[in-house]
């Protein structure tokens with residue numbers, strides 16, 4: 001397969017290169033940049049092997065012909081502009097939030113910018129691999145989910161769908177490593193401010209709130225509002241979403257176990273832990289796994305559900321490669337077989 005990456009110089013891009021380099025069906029990875037045309041990838045990332053990569057190319061329709069799939073690993077706004085033109089020539093997988101929100105008014109409210117065209121929004125399939133597999137198989141354009149939504153939705157969808165939690169009571173306390181904010185340095189993430197520190201940010205204002213609510217609503221057949229608190233922790237990779245919700249009459253520990261285990265018994269990357277065995281971020285580090293732990297409290301009738309992913313793998317580039325595999329009828333795990341890097 002011939003692949004191209006726009007935004008190859010960023011963290012999502014370099015993670016795509018790592019995964020696609022190990023993919024048995026990938027023969028080409030062309031790299032594109034809006035600011036570093038002609039520069040070699042190895043100038044920014046000497047750890048990758050130079051023989052695999054040509055120099056960074058300028059982004060143009062002409063140069064982006066002849067590929068099977070084009071990944072957009074770019075900031076919001078870029079794929080709104082480019083995905084329509086590119087999808088005429090290749091399948092497109094967009095890692096940004098541009099095509100995830102169906103309602104233009106909601107996108108504009110949370111992202112503070114104009115939405116993509118209706119035509120592209122209608123074509124784009126939300127790429128939560130485990131829950132949208134049939135639509136992903138047929139898709140020309142994928143809106144790859146955000147990292148927090150991936151962790152939250154994989155944990156919550158089975159329970160919301162089966163009525164095992166009261167969706168109106170969901171509270172999510174989520175934490176991310178600093179690569180979640182991309183490669184550019186900022187006062188929010190640089191070493192002196194982030195090392196030995198814990199920060200909460202965008203309380204009730206995070207752009208992943210409408211994405212999570214939209215997707216949960218689809219499984220609930222009703223609107224839902226959630227509370228999401230996002231935190232930065234002093235680690236490079238990794239994400240933990242700790243979720244709390246009330247469990248209605250008629251559900252107990254045994255039923256919750258059955259719902260979670262049956263939902264994921266045939267999925268290669270989501271692993272449900274036994275009751276009370278909680279996962280840590282290191283246990284999925286650099287892998288495409290999402291590990292789910294849970295504790296039901298009979299006393300309060302509340303569930304604590306913990307979902308961990310690597311934000312750059314299952315939360316971004318790994319899920320993008322998983323979606324590529326599904327779109328092209330390849331083995332879903334191709335290029336993604338590595339165990340977590342532990343310790």
Ligand SMILES: NC(=O)C1=CN([C@@H]2O[C@H](COP(=O)(O)OP(=O)(O)OC[C@H]3O[C@@H](n4cnc5c(N)ncnc54)[C@H](OP(=O)(O)O)[C@@H]3O)[C@@H](O)[C@H]2O)C=CC1
Pocket residue numbers: 006007008009010011012013032033034035036059073074075076078095096097145146147179180181182183184311312315316
């Ligand atoms: N990091 C993460 O954990 C996750 C990221 N995402 C999303 O994936 C996307 C990429 O994130 P990430 O790699 O972390 O971000 P980075 O900031 O590390 O990289 C983004 C890249 O986009 C390119 N770029 C910037 N402006 C433009 C432009 N106008 N046109 C084309 N390319 C441009 C830049 O490369 P150049 O200057 O060379 O063009 C840059 O290297 C974002 O939308 C992000 O929100 C989603 C899930 C998780």
Ligand SMILES: CC(=O)N[C@@H](CCC(=O)OP(=O)(O)O)C(=O)O
Pocket residue numbers: 095096097145146147148176177178179180181182208230232
């Ligand atoms: C730590 C950190 O800053 N994380 C980013 C989320 C990364 C992501 O998934 O962003 P997109 O939805 O834009 O793709 C944030 O909170 O905005």
